[in-house]
Amino acid sequence: MKYQMLISALIAALATSAQAAEFKADPALVAAASKEGAVTIYTANQLESEQQLAKRFNTRFPDVKIEIVRAPGSRLIARVDAEAASGKLAADIIEFSDSGLAKSYEKLLADYAPANAGKYPAEIRAISAKMWPKTAWGYVLAYNKALVKNPPKSWADLSKPDFDEKLGWIPAGAGGTSWTLAMFQRKVLGESEWKNLATKQPVMHPSDSPLLAAVIRGEVRVVPLKTNSIIPAMKDGAPIGIVYPADGVPMTVSVAGISATAPHPNAARLYLDWILSEEGQETWVNNSGGMTVLAGGSLPEGAEKAGLKLWFPSIKEYAELRNGWVNEWNTVFNYRQ
């Protein structure tokens, strides 16, 4: 709990919208990266979010083409396993949204630390010396504005009869983010929260992106989603609204490192240097609606006013409880066992 409060306090205290310092790259690294010409990123983050980041990166470094290989967290890990086993790992950068599993992939990564390493919380740095919090996000609620006239204000509001069979959800075992949400529900909202939710018969979707599509289409009325899924869609005119639940925002820190067999190691380094810099993190927050654990980083649109209660899982519990609790979750929701 001490750990969670520490990070929350850090972010809350330093949340300002001051102008981000411009990223200054090492010219030799830029030249080497430009010569390599490309960087391949394996990520479980939403494709559109990553494409936006790539676009911004390319306004600064147009000679480094970015290729994004996106899959739901668990599938991405299976893919990394298979490619590594056959000696065909094509990734330059690998991003893990499941920080509990990340540690066991350390051996695939090269040594790396950004110049501003000290500005990241020591607790996050403890995940692995080779992996850095490239992006962070919080789970909030999204609703279809045309179909929901009284949106929920908290997670607890979802138990109202208005939302029977109207919710979309994501299985706890689908990836790091959904596991964080399941853990938050049980630890913060109460032991019976899963059962309450299961009685609502939420429609399960394999990952965030189909959930977003489902709430936009009106297939479901309310869904839990990352801020960086909701805000860009809202800006683009999608008929959805965002709610920062009053009873807490479960946070996921997604860490990334450079593959030890990266075909483009310099380009990978340049990209990580940029995204981990103040400029990169501000781009992530202001452009893509994400969140950051960088000291002094800002919060996404609309979040300041809401008096956010950010909830970070303990990294120890995150790994230790995972298998047992996910199995229990599967039983409660009658999901795959």
Next chain:
Amino acid sequence: MSVAASRIEASAAARGRAISFRPLPWLWPLFLLLILGVLVIYPVARLVLGSLTDVNPMTAREALPPLTLEHYLDLAVNPTVRAATVNSLLACSFGALLSVVTGLLFAWIVVRTNTPMKGLIRSAGLMPLFIPPLVAGFAWSLLGSPETGLINVVLQAMGLPWKVNFYSLTGITVVFGVYYAPYVFMFTASALENMDPSLEEASEVSGSSVFQTMMRITIPLMAPAILSGGLLAFVIMLGVYGTPAILGTPANEPFLTTYLFSLLSWTPPLYNKAAAVSMLLVAVTALGIWLQQRALRGRSFVTVAGKSFRPKLIDLGRWRYFTLAFGLLYLFFVVVLPFAALLIVAFRKYMFVPDIGSLFDARQYSLGHFEALFANPLTMRSIWNSLIVGGAAAIFGGALAFAIAYTVQRTSVRLRTPIDYIATVPVAIPGLVIGVAYLWAWVGLPGGLYGTTAILAIAFIARFLPDTMKALSTSLIQIHRELEEASWICGLGLLTTIRKVVVPLTLPGLISGMTLLFVLSIRELGSSLFLYTSDSIIMSVLLLDFWEGGSIGVSAAFSVFQSALLFLIIGSVSWLTRRKR
């Protein structure tokens, strides 16, 4: 003498005259067996071994790890496996039943009635073959989702209280039924074409109505062909992943294929359990194939009598417009409506249709999804890879199928029977299972095949070997042995005879077999799901990625593009072959 007896004699005589394979009498069949061993036996053996052990294929290096039945025992007690098996059997059985009704009706309309525009109806009956199951599932999710499906929007606008829900077992069954009807259609149409009409004439002369004749004479005579087509449709449905993945997931209805996929998508992936589920799928499929083969054996007694008949056309009178309407309605529901939905979604900015008026609001439409599709560097790569993989599978798979079909049918070399048998084994292995088997077989070999476009082509060749051989065998059978014998007498060797006589004569069959392989490879999803990497990604997998990533508009744009590409390829090949003739 009965027809059957005369067939047996003819077959014995033909075998007596079969060309003895003088050069390399042992090496050639051993070479074919070696290829089949690599393509079929080794991956399947690895899969079986995987289901009986606890080893991880990614890291396993032990030659023979300890064996266990744990994964099979788990299948027996696991409620999700039970639900998935029941769902698969129910949807595929009723789907096959619907396919039989639809396919048979089509065959009857096209072959035996004087319905106008029969060419169009025949094409309509075959068109679903070229629509990938993923695209069909996707299109019907847009049309028939319970909350916002376009059909429901239209029903609501018309003030009707009805609602359709394709996110259900019934929805999947209906989609299966109509999209796999062509298999029944093909079987029953050829049976109807070859059927002796004298029995029907006798029935009509005795005063039976058209309907009575159909029920009492035609259908019982065709029972083996109907059963065979229906069972084939059943086993194909059983192996389909795309449709139940899209329509079954939101309803939390597991199928054997989707469950298998989820086992390998979990963290950590459950490889051994997946191998056991694969064996379950193989067992059910093999049972279906066995029944189908038995039914097919009976077919020759009634339909192939050694001479061809011109089937008598039934004058339907005014009812012929009713049968025409049925054909057009089918075309509308299977092709026009889904593609209209795909086009709407591909060009629509956001797939939220609050009312019918919004469908006609021009401001809602743009080329944005196509721009996003082609802005992604993986798109062009996947198109290129699909064409390469499809081309390689067609050329090498066509050559292999020809070599096997020729050896089995036209030579008397030893080991013909095991070669024939092994080459037919993939019929009983669903695509997804081939993918899992290849993953087991090749992933652990560093620097090997895994992750290349070659492994995808090899998996497709193995998967579709029986289909290609079947297409080729038909044309090989049609060439009289006298032509080859004449070539031998003129002193030409075996290879020259094949090159100068057999290949030119079977060329139309060879081209259509290769085209079939090319098309099947391009639309294949199941066997590639576990074999691709970012460098070797193909169109069907990328489409699934887009859909799973929630990019509905981009998925629709890609579906439209893929269908247009397939249409263009099939159209060009058939135009070229027609010109050549």
